Amino acid sequence: MLKVCQQSKDIVLDKIKQGKLDAIAMSNSSFVDDIILTMYNMNILNCLYDSFNDKRHHNTHTPFDLVIALAIASKMKLKTSLSDIPYAIQDHRLLSSIGYNIVDKNGSGLMSEGTIRHLIGKYSWEELFDYYNRTIQDFIMPRLDIKPNIHILDCTNIEVNLNNDNYEQSTIAIDKHGDIARGYKLSTIRGIVNDVGIIEDIRFGTLKTHDLALSKDMLKTTKCFNSGDILINDRGFISRELTNFLKTKRNVDTYIPLKKNMEAYKIAISAARKENNWSPHPSGRKHQFITLVCDLKDYWISQNHNDDVPINACVVHDTKYDKYYVFATTDTKRSAKEIVQIYELRPEIEEDYRQLKDFWKLEDFKSTKINVISFHIVCVLFGYLFYQLYLMTSEGEKYIGKSLPIIAKNYQLKQFAYLILYVDEYFCIFSFIEFVDYFSNCDEQTKGLLRNFLTI
Known part of the structure; x- marks a missing residue:
């Protein structure tokens, strides 16, 4: 069962007196936590809520945008299983700012297949990809006043097990190497902002769909183009009619x-x-x-x-x-x-896609259901977006031009002198000194309860 936890030290301490405690976690910060905290401070996480169309009539006490935020953090930390989402964030700074977290009440995995159906069953895979486009185009880019004038179009194959025909809506086609493959295809428009690229519009289809067919409507209707902009294509998008349309109708x-x-x-x-x-x-x-x-x-x-x-x-x-x-x-x-010089901006996107697949594990699906697959892809893309936005900040600009896998490998994990205590629907944060003082004043029974979690 999915459980939303609200921050309240008074309630947590009162429940501990009653002999109740679910977990104690040590606060730590990774490179991903630094990125997520920066997104919170920039009000980007609010965009996940502002753009979300909640179609549920029941169980609305579980904020879907909170699930998305934690799922993004989980994907960015390379935890691809949906059951990895609980405790995806253990940075006391971020938890204190958000004031909420999600834990797995029954210890059976937060995102079982049934839970996924419960949370996103009312949404088609098309709506999940529309959610990404709406969030970036109508909320994030206007909030940050991002208006790229150079855009790069590309498609990438998303391959799954060739011999597993259970992958919903997957198709078989010949890949660029001449091999038979099964899977899907993702078309993206990437806006160039200074030294980084923002994936600003996406379309999702099956592997056998031609790149141009998947992308044509997006190019004709995207909100991301402004008069005088530049679009960089590759040979897979050669179309005189489309080239004419973009020049004459959209300039x-x-x-x-x-x-x-x-x-x-x-x-x-x-x-x-x-x-x-x-x-x-x-x-x-x-x-x-x-x-x-x-x-x-x-x-x-x-x-x-x-x-x-x-x-x-x-x-x-x-x-x-x-x-x-x-x-x-x-x-x-x-x-x-x-x-x-303008065209040579394009080869950089190939390295980005390689990192999305190899490092961000874009193709690492734990389900054959199209909704779960779409949810995974959207969360990975949001994580990649957050990373690109972070590179545009004063804190992140020192990482521009560096390989993300190398950054993550060399990043020194920060251990903070803070503990996070969970009980029922609440959590609280103690500094180490505060906890020592609190522990020393507890009765023996409470100390025993705390010791059980501190020694696990």
């Missing part, structure tokens, strides 16, 4: 690498060779040179050619391997140097 410029079998790719290389006006690659790659090719509109055409917008491209020549790369854009005011 968003697209940057995308062209495929070798495209006429525009071949014409761009031919023109670059003919002009022979190469400049060194701005990243200092001594074997690579760049040049600008303009007016490629007529070589990448849609069914409605009259609607096609102008296209320029930066051609990159790798002289060591004699290979060419063509990066096209609808932003025709840009130089070759600017085009390649």
Whole structure:
């Protein structure tokens, strides 16, 4: 049974006098606790509540946003099982600020399959992903006045056991390595804010869904685009119609690498060779040179050619391997140097996705139920979001550019001289000195009760 605990030292002490005590925990702080506490101080945790549409008619005494907050902390601490959520936070600073915690009254695991159904059974998997989008777009970004003008689109496969067809709504497809795989697909728009990226819009689908099909509606309707923004794509999103739409209807410029079998790719290389006006690659790659090719509109055409917008491209020549790369854009005011510099913001996202899967355990599902899977993914994404927001603070900026696994490995766990006592629906926090004074004034029976928990 899930139990919400409220902070009250007077009630806890009174119940201890009656011989009642459920647990004593030592306060400690990890890197994750520092992040969560910072999110609380920035009023970000309130956004989880403000954006939540509570459809329950019963059992509303359990705040769903509190469950989400603790679940996020649990995922960030790499505790992927739903039963790990109790006591996910043991930092007295954060518990004191929030004033609530959740514990497992029966010791049978907080989030059994039945409890999950009880808490989120009224919500479809689509609503859970909508909850993430609504929270970030309508609450967190406005509260922090975050307005990215450069966005990166990408899809990632979320794979499960190929031989287990119990994964609800999973499909089988050929992955990018040519192997057969089962699972799902996640499409994301990531906004660049200074040196960090915020996952600001998401769509979820099955593995066999094409990247473009999954993403098209999101690109046409997302609230995250503003006039004059930039969208960086990869080859999986090549669509003349969509490129035209974004430029003409939303005034968003697209940057995308062209495929070798495209006429525009071949014409761009031919023109670059003919002009022979190469400049060194701005990243200092001594074997690579760049040049600008303009007016490629007529070589990448849609069914409605009259609607096609102008296209320029930066051609990159790798002289060591004699290979060419063509990066096209609808932003025709840009130089070759600017085009390649903007596009090279994109490779960073691949490392982020690798960390989401390998370190954050995005694919580590403990259930085959689509609601539970969606709940896990959303909590991991919120955790990743909190980490990115933390990097934007004065406390977190020193970690920019550093690998999260390395940060977590090298972080020194802080042990505080505080104890957290739980009994029934309440908890309280003692400093070590306070507890020693309290213990010394207790009768022998109470001391015996306390000793039982201190020696466990």
